[in-house]
Amino acid sequence: MTRALSRRATIALVGLTATxxxxxxxxxxxxxxxxxxxxxxxxxxxxxTATSAEAMGGMAALEAAAKKEGTxxxxxxxxxxxxxxxxxxxxxAKYGIKVVSDQPDADSATEISTAKNLKGQSxxxxxxxxxxxxxxxxxxxxxxxxxxxxxKIPSQFKDADGKWVNDYGGYMAVGYDSSKVPAITSxxxxxxxxxQGKIALNGDPLKAxxxxxxxxxxxxxxxxxxxDVTKAVDFFGELKKAGNLIPVxxxxxxxxxxxxxxxxxxxxxxxxxxxxxxxxxxxxxxxxIIAGYYFQAINADAPxxxxxxxxxxxxxxxxxxxxxxxxxxxxxxxxxxxKAGTVDKEAAAKLPTAKGEPQVSSAEQTDKAKKYLTDNxxxxxx
Amino acid sequence: MADxxxxxxxSGRRPGGALLGVVPFFLYTTAFLLLPTLIVxxxxxxxxxxxxxxxxxxxLRSPAVTTALWQSVALSVVxxxxxxxxxxxxxxxxxxxxxxxxxxxxxxxxxxxxxxxxGVALAFAFMATFGLQGFVNLWLVDLGINTGGGAWLxxxxxxxxLVYLIFQIPLMVIVFLPAVDGLRPQxxxxxxxxxxxxxxxxxxxxxxxxxxxxxxxLLLLFTNAFSAYATAAALISxxxxxxxxxxxxxxxxxxxLGQENVGKAMALAMVLVVAVVMAIYAWIDRRSSRWLQR
Numbered sequence: 073m074t075r076a077l078s079r080r081a082t083i084a085l086v087g088l089t090a091t092x093x094x095x096x097x098x099x100x101x102x103x104x105x106x107x108x109x110x111x112x113x114x115x116x117x118x119x120x121t122a123t124s125a126e127a128m129g130g131m132a133a134l135e136a137a138a139k140k141e142g143t144x145x146x147x148x149x150x151x152x153x154x155x156x157x158x159x160x161x162x163x164x165a166k167y168g169i170k171v172v173s174d175q176p177d178a179d180s181a182t183e184i185s186t187a188k189n190l191k192g193q194s195x196x197x198x199x200x201x202x203x204x205x206x207x208x209x210x211x212x213x214x215x216x217x218x219x220x221x222x223x224k225i226p227s228q229f230k231d232a233d234g235k236w237v238n239d240y241g242g243y244m245a246v247g248y249d250s251s252k253v254p255a256i257t258s259x260x261x262x263x264x265x266x267x268q269g270k271i272a273l274n275g276d277p278l279k280a281x282x283x284x285x286x287x288x289x290x291x292x293x294x295x296x297x298x299x300d301v302t303k304a305v306d307f308f309g310e311l312k313k314a315g316n317l318i319p320v321x322x323x324x325x326x327x328x329x330x331x332x333x334x335x336x337x338x339x340x341x342x343x344x345x346x347x348x349x350x351x352x353x354x355x356x357x358x359x360x361i362i363a364g365y366y367f368q369a370i371n372a373d374a375p376x377x378x379x380x381x382x383x384x385x386x387x388x389x390x391x392x393x394x395x396x397x398x399x400x401x402x403x404x405x406x407x408x409x410x411k412a413g414t415v416d417k418e419a420a421a422k423l424p425t426a427k428g429e430p431q432v433s434s435a436e437q438t439d440k441a442k443k444y445l446t447d448n449x450x451x452x453x454x
Numbered sequence: 455m456a457d458x459x460x461x462x463x464x465s466g467r468r469p470g471g472a473l474l475g476v477v478p479f480f481l482y483t484t485a486f487l488l489l490p491t492l493i494v495x496x497x498x499x500x501x502x503x504x505x506x507x508x509x510x511x512x513x514l515r516s517p518a519v520t521t522a523l524w525q526s527v528a529l530s531v532v533x534x535x536x537x538x539x540x541x542x543x544x545x546x547x548x549x550x551x552x553x554x555x556x557x558x559x560x561x562x563x564x565x566x567x568x569x570x571x572x573g574v575a576l577a578f579a580f581m582a583t584f585g586l587q588g589f590v591n592l593w594l595v596d597l598g599i600n601t602g603g604g605a606w607l608x609x610x611x612x613x614x615x616l617v618y619l620i621f622q623i624p625l626m627v628i629v630f631l632p633a634v635d636g637l638r639p640q641x642x643x644x645x646x647x648x649x650x651x652x653x654x655x656x657x658x659x660x661x662x663x664x665x666x667x668x669x670x671x672l673l674l675l676f677t678n679a680f681s682a683y684a685t686a687a688a689l690i691s692x693x694x695x696x697x698x699x700x701x702x703x704x705x706x707x708x709x710x711l712g713q714e715n716v717g718k719a720m721a722l723a724m725v726l727v728v729a730v731v732m733a734i735y736a737w738i739d740r741r742s743s744r745w746l747q748r
Contacts, residue, residue: 179708180708181708203708205708205709205711206708209711268605269586269604269605270586273692275691276691276692276693276694276703277709278694278703278707278709278710279694279703279706279707279708279709279710280707280708280709281708281709283709284709315605317605317692318586318605318608319608319609319689319690319691319692319693320586320608320691321691329587330586330587331581331585331586331587332586442709442710446516446518446710447516447517447518449518449693450518450521450522450693450694450695451517451521452693453692453693454521454525454692454693454694454695
C-alpha cells in the first residue's frame, strides 16, 4: 500500500518538462559536457564522466567496465511497478551484474535525499527513476549521458544534453469494477446515483501529481483547458455533493476490498488491479488524454558509474522498453518501435486507447491550475 | 527550614545531586519540546534561502489556511464541549461508586485505554464499522436505509466529530474524576443541615468548586483535539480541511514545492492558539487547587 501511495505521488507531470528544457541552466551544462567529452576522447575514458558508450570505447568496453564493477545500486523500484522485478532479473542474467535494490517503496524525494546522505559511499544509488517535480528540481545531481537510442527519443521527452530522459509513463484514466458499477462511457456517467460513495481520486491534487493530472483530465473532458480547471473543480464539487466522491486514498487494498470501485489514476496503475480484480476495467476519456512520464537519470556521484550507464543502455534497448510495456506502462520509444515493428504487439494491444492527442501542459498552465486549486479545491470537496 | 534540615543530606552536596537528577528531564524537554518549537518559530520567518521574510505569515491569510484554521477550532470546540459535558456526567456517575469497586475500576481502566485510542487504529475501527464496506453500513444498506455509501464518515464535520468523541469523552472522565472525587460528602451534609436543597447545593457549593476544574478539563480537551493529526489523516485524503493536514500537505506535497516554511508558519499559529489556551488553563488550575486536595 505504501508503495502505491508513495510512488503515486512521484508520478511525473509531463507538462513541466517543457519549461525544464528552458530552465535547466545551459552554461553549467556546456562546461560539464565539454570536460567530459575531452576526457572521453582519451581512450578507455573514465566511466564517471563518459557521456556515451562511444566515449567509453564502445558498447563492449562499457560492458566490460560494468562487469568489473560487478554491482548496480538502484533505489525506489518496487518489483511490481511497471515490471521492474522482471527488468532487474533480466539485467542480472544478461550481464552477470548484481542489482542491489534499496528501499523499493521510497518516493522520489527520498531517492534524492538518500543520494545526498550516502554521497561518496559504495551504497549510494547509481541511478534514479524520478517524478517530474523532484527530477527537475535536482538536475545538478545528474551525470549527462546519451544512450545509443538517444536521437530516436522525441525532444520533449529528454534533456538536450542527456542529463535526464523520460523513461515510461501513462495516461490518466478511470478504472472501475464492472461487476459493481455500470460501464463508463462519458465523464458525466460518474454523476449517476449508481456511483454513490464509490469514486476515489488518487491523492489530493495539491499534494499528489496523480490527483493533479486527474483534475486536468476531467477539465479537458468537461470542455475546460489545462490551465483553467474551473470546470473540473465544479465537477468534483458536484460529485462530492451527490455523495459520489469519497476522500479515500485508493490503493490495491481498497480496490480489492471493494471500498473504491471507481479510481481515477494512471492507466498502468489501474491496469495492475486486473490481476486481483478480474472485472476491473480501465477507461480513458476521448480528447482528454493527459500523459505523465517518469524521469531516468544517472547519479553524478554513482559508486558504479559504468554499471549505471550500462543499465541505461539496457532500459532504452528494445528489450528494456518492451519490459515496461509488458508492465502496462508506455515506454518513451513506443512510437518509434511501433514504426520499426520491434514493439511487443500483444502487450501494446492491452493498453487502453482513446481518441485524441495526448496533452502536454506547460509550466505556466500547471502553475495557473495550481493557483486556482489552492484557493478552490478544499472548498469544492472539503 | 527545620524540615529541610531534617530531610537534607548531612553535607551541602544535595543541591548538586538534585540538579544532576534533573538533567535527563532538561535534555528531554530540550530535544523534544524546546528545539522543535524553536525550529518552527525561526523557520516561520525564513524563506527558501534562509533569509528573513514575512511572506510565510502573509500566506496564512490565504482562504485555504484561514478556512482550515477556523474548521480546526470549530471541530475542537464542538468535540471539547460535547466531550466535557458527557464525560463530566459520566465522571460524576462513576464517583458515586465506592472507591475500589468493580464498576469503578472497570470504567476507569476502560477510559484509560480509550483516551489513548486515537490515530490510525481508531480511524480503521470506524472504517470497518461505518465506512463504505463497514459492516454496520452494509447492514443498514441491506435494510434499505440510504447511508449515502457511508461517505459521511470521511467528512471533517460529521465524521471527525464522532470519531474524536471516542477519545475525548474518556479523557474527560479521567481528568475530571479526581475533581468530582474531591467533593466531600460533609459539604453536602452541611448544606442540607442548613436547609439547602439539591439545587442550592449545586448552585452554591458543588458548582462553584467544580467549575474551574471543569473549564480546565474543557481546555485540555480542546488542545487534545486541536493537535490531533493521525486520525484525521487516515480518514480524509482530499482538501486538507484542518490545519494539521494543511501542514502535512505543505511538507510532503509533490506538486507544490517549497512550502515547508509556510507549514512552519501554520505550526506557529497553532502554537499561539495552544499557548493562549494553556495560559488560561494554568490560571484556572491555580484557582481550582485552592479547594481540591489532589
